[in-house]
Amino acid sequence: MMHIVLLFLLVVTDTASCQKVCSYQQVLDHLNFTRLNELYTSTRPVLDHTHLTVVNLDIFLYAILAVIEKTQTFIPFIWAVMTWNNEFISWDPSLFCGITQVSVPIDMLWRPDLFIYEMTEKDAAPHSPYVYVSHDGTVTMEDDLRVVSTCKMDVHKFPFDTQSCNITVGSAIHCVDEMRLVPFSNSSRATQFSLQVMQRQGEWDFLHLSVTSDTLPYERRVMERIIYTITMKRRPLLHVINFLLPILFFLCLDLSSFLISDHRGEKLGFKVTVLLAISVLLLILNDILPSMSNRTPLIATYCIVIFALMLLSLLETVLVTYLMEKDTVPMQETGTDEDHSLKVDWQDKQDKTTVLSCDRDGRRRVLPAYCDVTGGDRTCELLPITAQVSDITHQGGESQVLQQQILDQLRELENTVSHFLRRKDGGWQNPGYWTRVATKINAAFFVFYCVTVAVFLILMYIEWS
Template sequence: MMHVAFLLLVVFTVAAAPSKKVCSYQDILDYLNLTTNNSVFKLTRPVLDYTHPTTVELDIILFAILAVMWNNERISWDPAQFCGIRQIAVPRDMLWRPDLFIYEMIQKDDSPLNPYMHVSYDGIVTSEEDMRVVSTCKMDVHKFPFDTQRCNITVGSAAHCIDEIRLFPFSNSSRATQFSREVMKTQGEWEFLQLSVNSSNYTIHDRQWELLVYTFTMKRRPLLHVINFLLPILFFLSLDLASYFIADHRGEKLGFKVTVLLAISVLLLILNEILPSMSNNTPLIATYCIVIFALMLLSLLETILVTYLMEKDSASQELSLRENCKGKQEKVKIDECNTDENRKTCCSCICKASDSEKQHEMLPVAEEVLHYRFRYRIICTSQMDEIV
C-alpha cells in the first residue's frame, strides 16, 4: 500500500512540474508570415503609414565594410513568447532593402554578397557588406611627393527622396577614424590620417535628396620618391657641374654631357608615368625637373660652342703658321742661291744633266741639294717654334 502511494506521489509530482518550452527560428518566421507570403515585406517600403520616413543608419570604414540599418515597421515579436530570441538571420531576398549606391563608384563590385540579414525583435534590420570600391578622386599633385589628398565617397538613394528615407551616420568622425586605423594592417605608399562624415542635401525637380559624404584624408609617404627620383636628379646636376673641370680632348667632355642629359630624360619619362594626366596646377617637381633639364641643355650648348671656337682658332693658327713657313722657305732659297759659292750649285740643281755626263759627276750636286734642303727644314722648324 505504501509503495502504491509513493508511485502515485511521483506521478503527480512529474505531471505538476512545468515542461520547458522548445522554440525555433521557424516559429518566428511563421509568426511573421514570412514563409507563406513575403511579398508584403519586400515589394514596398516597410511602413504602416506612407508618411512615415524610413530611417536608415549607415556606417563605412576604410576597408569599405558597408553596414546599413533600418526599421521595418511590419516586423516585431515578443522575445518572452519565443524563449528569449531577440534576433534572427533571414535571406537577403526576403525583405525590402534601401537602394543605396556610391556616386563616385566607376567599377562594379565583384565581392561576394552576404546572403543573410539580421532582424531584431523590434523591427531593426541590419545588413553588412564587404565591398571593394573603385572610385574617382580629384587629386591635387601640386606638392608631389609631399602632398595630402582628400577623397570623397558619397552615398545616397536613387529612388527615394528625403521625405521617404532619412540617412544618418551610425558612427561619428572620431569613431570611424579610430576603427579604420585599428583594422588597417599595411598602408603602403599612403598614410591614413582621418575619416570624416558629413550630411548634405540637393534638390532636383522640386524634390530634395539626402546624401552622406565620407571624406578620407591621406598623406603620401615621400621617402621612396625622394630616394628614387629627387636625389638622382641632384646627383646628375652635380656631375654636369663637375664636367667643367674635365679637359676637352677629342670630345670627351661633350660625350659626357650628352650621356648625363639622356639620363635626365629617362627620369622625366618615369615622372610622366607617376603623375596623373589631369591636374589643375603644375606640380612643383615638374617645374624643378624642367629647370634642371634647361640648365643642363644650356651647359651642353655652351660646350658645343666652346669646342667649335677652339677648333676654328686652331685651324686659323695652323693656316697662318703654314703661310709664314712658306714665305720664309722662299726667302731662304733666294738668299742661298744669290751667294757666289752656291750659285753654281743652285744652277746645277735647276739645270738638267746631259746624257754625256757621268753618274759620279752628278753626286756632288745632289749632296749640295740635300744639304740645303736639310738646312731649310731646320730654319723652318725654328721659326715655327718661335711663333708657338
C-alpha cells in the same frame, strides 16, 4: 507518491513546451517569413506612408587598395553597416525563450536603395547573404565593399602630396520626405575605428575619415546624402629613391664635368650622355603623372629646370670648345700677326733663327730656333738645350758651374715656351685672345651654374615641404 508523479509530468511537459518554441524557425513562422511574402519585400516597410524610414549608416575603411593618378581612380575596401526599422516585424522575446534577434536571407526583406555616387564599376567583392532582424523591427545589414570610384586629385606636390577622396552615399529614388540618411558615427569615431582595423601596408598612409551630410535638390525633390571624405598621404620614399635622387645625381655629374679639360672631346660626349639619361627619366615621369592637371606638378618643374640647366651647360661647352679651336688655326705663311703670333725669319733651307717670346715677368727673350723649308712648307723647332748651352759656353768660356746654371735656366725657359707655343699644320701660334675669353666664360658660367642650382633646389624644398 501520486503527487511526485504529477510534479514530474508537469516538469517534462514544461520542458517539452520550451524546446518547442525555443528555435529561430518558430520565430520566422510566427512572423510568416517566406520568400513569397511580398509584405516584407515589395514596398517601404511602414504602416503609414507618411512615416519616415530612418536609415543609420556607418562606413569604415579597411584598406586602400590603389590610387591611380593617371586615370584619377580611387579603390578603397570598406565595411558598411546599415540599420533601419521594419514596422511589420515585432515579437515578444519572453514567448520565445528570450530570442531577441534572428538572421534571415537578405532577399527576404526590403533594403534601402543606397548607392555610391562616385562608383564607376560594379562591386565584385563577395557580399553577406544574411541580415539581422531584432524583436523591435530593427534590421541590421553589414557588408564589405570594394569600391572603384573616381577622385579629383591634385598632384601638384607629387610625391609629397596629400589626397582627399569622397565616398558619397545616397538613395536612388527616395527623397527626404520618405527616407532620411543619418550617420551613426561622427568623424572622430569613424577615424579611430578605421585606424584600428585598417591594413597599413601600401603606398598610402591613412590620416582621417570625415563624415558630413547634405542635400541635393533634384527637380521637385530633395535627396539626402552622406559624404565620407578619406584623407590620405603618400609615402614618398620609393619615388625619392627611384626618381628624385637619380636626377640629383645626374646634376652632380654635370657639375663635375667642369673639371674635365675643354681641349679634349670627352667633355662634350659626357654632357650629351647625361642629358640623354635625364630624357629617359622624363619618359618614366610621363607614365606616372595624369595627362590633365589644374597646376603643373612640382616634380615636372624640377625635371624640366634641371634638364634646361644641363642643356645650357652643353651649349656653353660647345661655345668654349669653338673659341679655343679658333686659336689652333695655323698662321698665314706670309704677313705678320700683330696681336698674337711670333715673328719667325728664315733665309736658307735650314737656317738658325730666333723666336720672340716673353717670360713670366713680362721681359722679352730671344730664343734660338731652326726653321726648315722644303717644297714651300716650313717647320720650326726650338734649338735643343744642349746646343744652346754649347753655344753659350763656347762664346763665353765660362766654367762648368756656370754652364750648369745656364742649363737649368734654359730648361725652365723651355718649359715656359713649350706651354705657350703650339704647332699645327706647320704653323706656330700662341694661346691668344680667344682662349682667354673662353676661360673667363667657363669660369663665369660655372659660378652662375652653381648659384642657380643652389637657389633652385632651396626653392623646391620650400615648396615641397
